[in-house]
Amino acid sequence: MDGLWRDRQIDLIVFITREEFVLPEIKKALITACLKPENRKRLREALFPAEVIFCDSHAPNAKEKIAESVKSVDVCILNGDLDEEILAGENLKWIHCCHAGLDRSARPEVFSRGIILTSSSGRSAPALAEHVLMFMLSLTYDLPMLLRAQARHQWTSTSEYASKTALHGKTIGVIGLGKTGREVAKLARQFDMTILGWRRSSAPVEYVDEIYAAEEGGDLNALLARCDYVVLCIELNDKTFHMMCAEQFLAMKKTAFLINMGRGKLIDESALVHALQAGELAGAGLDTFETEPLPADSMLWNMPNVIITPHSTPALPDREERMLQYVYQNIHAYREGGKFINRLTEKNIFTLACRDL
Structure with a gap:
């Protein structure tokens, strides 16, 4: 009798376990x-x-169609950030945003409702790394000055220009070692640079010589003091907002260049303007800004040692397919109870963005 009861207990445990781990299906x-x-x-x-509903977000009446459709779907795969219309969907289980930088989508409400939020961060990483390299080479070889001289038909073979030194063998600090940061490190290795990295943990990363770990007491200013180039590839959240301000600029070499491929609000822009004017930095390559488009009266426009690009990078030929690879992997994770790629958590929340929405 005891043996029979034990068998029934085992059957009951197996039954309960199976019930608890019934995996969700995507219905709509x-x-x-x-x-x-x-x-x-x-x-x-x-x-x-x-059931799949396609709705081009730029099509006529898209707003109305999306608002109606979201009432009954459990999954959304979005062209841009989520908004109040999307969050009105009461059955939502998973939202995927097909881009990177979800500081406007990582809202407290998403996580309190238990909605899975993922992104396609990394779809353009090789192109973004090339963009960084363009900034580094252009600033190192003073391309803005050369172009101004060319426009004046002026020969610029001077001792000052001849004294400039190349990228080879210098030190780069990569702030944020996600997919873009790793691609930057990979390119920097081709120039035999010393590569320092800043990330949450000290887990090793390929091509990176030393890692300063934010959650293990790493000193950002100590990293900055060693670098000839500082490249921001990190996400914007409550901990990284204005992580580069007056104190950090003073910690950097006066011969160093700052490059921002992350978000504009990683930098205290007024402090950056002051640092550039005061000669505390050699120059900057900026693709993102605190206010976008960059206002016409911004002092950054006229600075001879600043290169500005309009938060835009030439696309990879297969960007759409790369973007969808993250979606396919996460569809599998959703159905099989696996690990989601690029899943966001409460650590990704940027409170100021939530207040502006």
Whole structure:
């Protein structure tokens, strides 16, 4: 009798375990990402047997169609950031934003409701790293000065220019070692640079010589003091807001260059202007700004040692397919109870962005 009871206990445990781990199925999905016909087809197949609603976010009446559709979907794959219309969906279980930098999407409400939030961060990492390299080479070889001289038909073979030194063998600090930061480190290795990295943990990263770990007492200013180039590839959140301000600029070498490929609010822009005017930095390459578009009266426009790009990088030829790879992996994770790629948590919240919404 005892043996029979034990068998029944085992059967009961197995039954309860199976019930607890019933994996969710995707029943209905809303897609606002703009996709090629062949990629639409492939995504529909990946989501099968779910009902799939495609709605180009730029199409006429898109706002109304999205508002109506989101009422009944459990999954959204979005072209941009989520907003109040999307969060009105009461059945939402998973939202994927098909880009990087979700400081406007990582809202407390998302996590309090238990909604899974993921991104396609990394889809353009190689191109962004090339953008960084463009800034580094242009600043090192003083391309702005050369172009101004060319426009004046002026030969600039001077002792001052001849005294400049190349990238080779210098030190770069990569702030943020996600996919873009790792691609930057990979390119920097081709110039035999010493590569320092800043991230949350001290876990080793390929191509990076030394890591300063934020959550293990790493000293950011000590890293900055060693660098000839400081490259911001880190996300914007409550801990990284204005992480580069007057104190950090004073810690840097006067011959160093600052490059920002992250978000504008990583930098205290007024402090940066002062540092550049005071000669505390040699120059800056900036793709993102605290206010975008950069206001016409910003002092950054006229600084001879600043290169400005409009928060835009030439796309990789297969960017759309790379973007969707994250979606496919996360569809599998959703159905199989696996680990989501680029899943955000409360650590990613940027409170000021939430207040502005």
